[in-house]
Amino acid sequence: EVARQQRLLLAACRRIGRIDLLLAKGRLARKTGWCVPELLDQPQLVLEEFVNPEVSSYLAHEDRRFQPLSLRLGLPVTVITGANMGGKSVALRSAGLAVAMAQMGLLVSAKACRLSLREFVYYSQQEENPRQGLSTFGTEIHGLARVLPLRGQRGLYLLDEPARGTNPWEGAALVKAIVDWLLTGNSITLVATHFPGLSEVDGIDHLQVAGLKGLAAKRQGIKAQDLKLLQELMDYSLVPGKGEVPRDALRVAAFLGLAPEIVEKASQELGISPQEVLEK
Structure with missing residues (x-):
């Protein structure tokens, strides 16, 4: 029966x-008490003080607080630059999560959320796929080959440091070509990158992580390798870019206890003094 x-x-x-x-x-x-998303006709994604629930919950267990994210995206491409540990990946994933929450009929964990509906959301994969015999770079390109032809649709591409798995010379050229391809589509694209020059391409909006501030004043007497304090000193806000790629890597390396001789040698390669690394 x-x-x-x-x-x-x-x-x-x-x-x-x-x-x-x-x-x-x-x-x-x-x-x-999250917000009701507002649907727009024009292709945009606007977030005011978005809090990523997953990351926020994780930080709360360590007595830390998620710094709310605010951003405005439109056609065609926005580039985010900034130091490692500056929150670029979290920003990309948060943008995708906000769209998913809104389009699944959920309230969005933000003060305000305004967006146009997206036909798809794609986040670039950065992991190896041993079953298919693909490296990190191979897995990434395999995924991009499938989704880049969809640029004419109303999608959202979230490209997290694309081509970082190959040599910098070819990687920079490849990312530039991918961005040029997406400039002519109908999708919103957000790219996080360290490659120089990309943010200066015509038609691209540039945001950068505010980064470390006042580090020199707080450096004295601070225990090296204090990762928690470094995260507290980092300003994760996205601000209008200045054209050049921010250089916080040496400052982070010095703060985390890398041998001063190595930091000094790297500074010389860049034509700056080791003192400038901390005083910027």
Whole structure:
């Protein structure tokens, strides 16, 4: 008898699941007070003080606080530059999460969220795929080869340091070509990169991580390799870019206890004094 009623039982289970989901959405809305996303006709994604729930929960266990993210994206391409540990990857993932939350009918964990609907969201994969015999770079290119032809659709590309798995010379050229390709599409693209020159391409908006501030004044007496304090000193805000790629890598390396002789040698290669590394 149960087998004969299989279709009805499965349909009832799906309806119960749907009701449960709606109730969960309602409970979440009452508990959090998150915002109702506003839908736009023009291709944009605007976030005001977005808090990534997953990252925020993780930080709370360490008695730390997520710095709210604000950004404005439009057609065609926006580039984010900044030091490692500056929150670029979190910014990309947060943008994708905000779109997913809005389009799944959830409130968005932000003060305000305005967006146009996206037909797809793509986040570039940066992991090896041993089963297919692909390196990190191979896995990334395999994915891009499938999704870049969709540039004519109303999508959202989130490219997290593309081509970082190959040599810098070819990597920079490849990323430049990918960005040129996306400049003529209908998708919104957000690219995080360390490659110089990309932010100066015509038609590209440039944001950069505010980065480390006042580090020299706080450096004295601070225990080297104090990762938690370094994160507290980092300003993760996205501000209008200045054209050049920010250079905080040596400052981070020095702060985390890399041998002073190595930092000094690297500074000489860049034509700056070791003191400038901390005083910027």
